[in-house]
Amino acid sequence: MKNRYLKGISTNILLLGVVSFMNDLSSEMIIPIFPLFITALGGAGLILGFVSIVGLIGGLQDSISSILKVLSGYWSDRIGRRKIFVSSGYLTSAGFKLLLSLSTIWLHILVFSSFERVGKGLRTAPRDAIIADSMPEARGKGFGIHRALDTSGAIAGSVLVLLLLLLFWRELEQIAYQIAFYKSIILIAAIIAFFSLVPLYFVKEGKREPQKIRLRISLKELPKRLKLFIMVAALFAVANFTYMFFILKAWDAFVPIMPEKESIAIVILLYVLFNSFYALLAIPFGTLSDRIGRRKVLISGYFLFSVTCLGFTFFDSLAAFLVLFPLYGVVYAMVDGNQRAFVSDLSTEELRATALGTFHTMIGLVALPASLTAGFLWQAINPNATFIYGSVISIIAVILFIMFRNYFKD
Secondary structure (H helix, E strand, O other), rough: HHHHHOOOOOOOHHHHHHHHHHHHHHHHHHHHHHHHHHHHHHOOOEOOOOEEEEEEEEHHHHHHOOOHHHHHHHHHHHHEEEEEHHHHHHHHHHHHHHHHHHHHHHHHHHHHHHHHHHHHHHHHHHHHHHHHHHHOOHHHHHHHHHHHHHHHHHHHHHHHHHHHHHOHHHHHOOOOHHHHHHHHHHHHHHHHHHHHHHHHHHOOOOOOOOOOHHHHHHHHHHHHHHHHHHHHHHHHHHHHOOOOHHHHHHHHHHHHHHHHHHHHHHHHHHHHHHHHHHHHHHHHHHHHHHHOOOOHHHHHHHHHHHHHHHHHHHHHHHHHHHHOOOOOOOHHHHHHHHHHHHHHHHHOHHHHHHHHHHHHHHHHHHHHHHHHHHHHHHHHOOHHHHHHHHHHHHHHHHHHHHHHHHHOOO
């Protein structure tokens, strides 16, 4: 029974999935409390009159590592090695999580959380290239399995944070205890991140010939339809601002009507709900894209994000959030892994890591202005303006995708 269930699944996919499970367990212990930690250390409001601190930190988390994604993908192709970049990336992230636990002001969070993402920049494209190479006939399923294990770690991490919150319930009466709680959580998360490195030792890297390529030439020679898809995906990324605004929307709705500690618990539970739907549906949507084509699944995912943003605009009750956070998880299940699989489909084998690096870099480069814009709208107008912005931009991405659909026929 076990062998039949695992039939056709590469060992590398499972090992990298375990690494991502542990690393995401670590990361997602931090994520649901992260905007609250920023606020507790004085990171609410605007700086320089127009820059949202939450938007700045959220945007930099993705953007500061952007150039590393394309460089690590390029160097991985050039020297014919993947694993060294993957290992270095996970190690870097673990180290900066440890430093993050020592933060005493929001500026520390800004620096340490940004450089923690450098590790993501080092590992993402080479790791995705290993996944793509390990299951060439079923890449959607391969990426879906990896994203499902990754997100299952997120669920476990969020649940663990909730249990620790309930354990230390009484001690969260004062702000000083809240900060101590947040820092303790991040320290535990850092320790888990270091242990996530162990399964990487067993990942088998296929022998590859070094490629005599230059970065300028590699980018130029990417297929036209791949460049076109990256443009559409980047536009969607402009709409897909940092998750922290979704959490803060729920937080703002509950704080005025219930004790702060209960508000934290509900926010974490909603985040668990988001990740549960993401994890449960990542493999089915990956498999579905293998059967009916990535294009149809991605267009549907982009459209659903627009609808979800509209829901966050007009509704702020617990009942509404119990629907909207799962929908947010469905969006990620439809989009996240399938975008990577689609980039792999549209690229050549010789430049696959470079193509994935280029894709991730473009997404990362627009993440900062996207989150800064969302933060400015949140502070200068109101939170609803942030979600209207996300809905409108994502609809434009859907329209462009449909207009260019003939370029992406499978």
